[in-house]
Amino acid sequence: xxxxxxxxxxxxxxxxxxxxxxxxxxxxxxxxxxxxxxxxxxxxxxxxxxxxxxxxxxxxxxxxxxxxxxxxxxxxxxxxxxxxxxxxxxxxxxxxxxxxxxxxxxxxxxxxxxxxxxxxxxxxxxxxxxxxxxxxxxxxxxxxxxxxxxxxxxxxxxxxxxxxxxxxxxxxxxxxxxxxxxxxxxxxxxxxxxxxxxxxxxxxxxxxxxxxxxxxxxxxxxxxxxxxxxxxxxxxxxxxxxxxxxxxxxxxxxxxxxxxxxxxxxxxxxxxxxxxxxxxxxxxxxxxxxxxxxxxxxxxxxxxxxxxxxxxxxxxxxxxxxxxxxxxxxxxxxxxxxxxxxxxxxxxxxxxxxxxxxxxxxxxxxxxxxxxxxxxxxxxxxxxxxxxxxxxxxxxxxxxxxxxxxxxxx
Numbered sequence: 267x268x269x270x271x272x273x274x275x276x277x278x279x280x281x282x283x284x285x286x287x288x289x290x291x292x293x294x295x296x297x298x299x300x301x302x303x304x305x306x307x308x309x310x311x312x313x314x315x316x317x318x319x320x321x322x323x324x325x326x327x328x329x330x331x332x333x334x335x336x337x338x339x340x341x342x343x344x345x346x347x348x349x350x351x352x353x354x355x356x357x358x359x360x361x362x363x364x365x366x367x368x369x370x371x372x373x374x375x376x377x378x379x380x381x382x383x384x385x386x387x388x389x390x391x392x393x394x395x396x397x398x399x400x401x402x403x404x405x406x407x408x409x410x411x412x413x414x415x416x417x418x419x420x421x422x423x424x425x426x427x428x429x430x431x432x433x434x435x436x437x438x439x440x441x442x443x444x445x446x447x448x449x450x451x452x453x454x455x456x457x458x459x460x461x462x463x464x465x466x467x468x469x470x471x472x473x474x475x476x477x478x479x480x481x482x483x484x485x486x487x488x489x490x491x492x493x494x495x496x497x498x499x500x501x502x503x504x505x506x507x508x509x510x511x512x513x514x515x516x517x518x519x520x521x522x523x524x525x526x527x528x529x530x531x532x533x534x535x536x537x538x539x540x541x542x543x544x545x546x547x548x549x550x551x552x553x554x555x556x557x558x559x560x561x562x563x564x565x566x567x568x569x570x571x572x573x574x575x576x577x578x579x580x581x582x583x584x585x586x587x588x589x590x591x592x593x594x595x596x597x598x599x600x601x602x603x604x605x606x607x608x609x610x611x612x613x614x615x616x617x618x619x620x621x622x623x624x625x626x627x628x629x630x631x632x633x634x635x636x637x638x639x640x641x642x643x644x645x646x647x648x649x650x651x652x653x654x655x656x657x658x659x660x661x662x663x664x665x666x667x668x669x670x671x672x673x674x675x676x
Contacts, residue, residue: 267511267514267515268406268410269285269427269431270508270511271511271575272414272417274576274577274578274582280358280360280361280364281423282507282577282582283361283500283503283507284361284362284363284368284424285368285424285427285507286506287362287365288365288368288424288428290351290488291348291365291369292369292372294485295340295347296383297481297484297485297488298478298481298485299333300477301478301481302329302333302380302383302384303383303387303390304387304528305329305387305470305473305614305616306326306388307390307391307525307528307529307532307612308391308473308528309391309470309473309532310322310388310390310391311390311393311528311533311536311612312532312533312535312614313325313391313536314533314536315532315537319453320455321466322392323453323454323455324462324466325391326385326388327461329387329470330381330384330385331462332474333377333381333383333384334380337380341373341376344369344370344373348365348370352365352366358500361496361500361503367424367425368424368425371428371432372428372431372432374432375436378435378439382405382442385401385442386398390529391528392450395522395525395526397442398525400441400445401438401441401445404441405441406434408430408434408437408438409431409434409435410430412430412434413426413427413429413431416429416430472616473616476619477616477620479623480616480620480623483620483627484623486627487631487653492506492507494635494646495643498642498643501581501585502585504579504582505582505585506643508573508586509589509592509593511576512565512569512593513596516558516596517600517604519557520554520558521604523554523604524550524607524608527546527550527609528608528611528612529612530542530550531543531546531547531608531612531613531669532611532613532614533612534612534673535613535672539673540673540674546609547605547609550605551605554601554602554604554605558597558598558600559598561597562594562595562598565594565596565597569594570587570590573586589643589647592651595651596654599651599654600651600655600658601658602659602661603655603658603661606661607619607657607661609665610668613668613672613673614672615669617668618661618664618668618669622664623657626653626656626660627653630652631650631652632649634648634649
């Protein structure tokens with residue numbers, strides 16, 4: 267959000283568009299690798315529920331091995347990734363040039379980011395949400411400070427916000443390693459390749475494959491939204507990028523409850539405690555509903571002020587203000603999807619997550635985006651809101667079939 271806001275206060279909407287395209291590509295990478303966190307949470311929490319100390323560490327070792335391997339491959343291929351990605355859009359050459367500059371710098375944060383993602387999932391699985399909070403706040407403060415410095419004191423543009431991210435991620439990785447050693451060094455056990463590459467790794471990969479497919483579907487939906495925004499006009503791309511920050515703000519706030527659902531549901535399932543699992547789901551849904559009402563009111567009453575924090579570009583403000591009703595509807599429509607994601611991740615019920623995502627994208631989002639009412643931008647927003655609503659409802663309806671049986675002994 268701060269990257270977008272910093273670019274939104276420069277003298278051209280080109281920089282906002284560049285961040286949008288650059289972020290779209292990293293969404294493919296980081297969201298696609300989200301299974302490193304999500305799969306780790308579920309398996310760690312269930313091992314904790316069984317009080318299996320050896321398996322708790324082996325889950326982390328497997329996930330870190332995969333994170334390092336993927337990082338090496340993607341860094342090697344990064345030039346091909348950016349060139350191929352930009353072929354998908356019809357945005358201006360100026361925006362593509364700035365997006366490429368942003369990507370070429372930020373890609374070097376990838377190894378640190380994926381390792382932090384994995385460690386955060388492991389911490390949450392251990393029901394320690396304090397450490398991910400500390401790491402996140404620390405990395406964001408460093409990122410914001412450096413990005414501001416590079417832009418306004420060093421005269422850098424998109425490269426400045428990218429470089430701020432790179433430095434912040436490696437400093438955060440050092441902090442994460444320190445916190446791990448401070449509290450969990452007694453979990454470290456001697457391991458060999460055979461203890462990592464075994465049937466447990468196969469189970470881990472099978473679950474993560476489904477989570478990857480599910481996440482890939484979300485990425486395609488969000489990337490299609492961004493690509494079509496760019497194809498409409500540079501102004502529409504900038505406006506939709508700004509408005510999506512409202513969704514991102516709410517989603518990351520609500521992730522607090524989703525992470526709680528992940529950690530507590532995985533422990534309840536590991537302990538074979540169905541009544542606890544139901545209580546976890548109920549409480550998280552109630553709190554998330556209250557939270558969504560609060561955010562709906564904040565966006566309805568203060569949306570224009572939030573817009574002015576994100577940009578002072580008159581052209582963007584004039585085009586975005588009449589469309590605030592889309593983001594006002596986001597919290598109440600989407601909260602169920604976030605909580606259900608948390609429950610299913612904790613339950614490692616990955617096939618249900620995959621299947622409901624496929625249904626929501628192929629039979630809800632894309633039909634509305636292609637054949638819905640109104641112009642292209644109206645169809646895009648209508649499709650996005652319908653997609654978020656469908657995901658939550660479909661997962662809610664499958665709880666008894668896909669989640670509850672995992673918490674029953676035997």
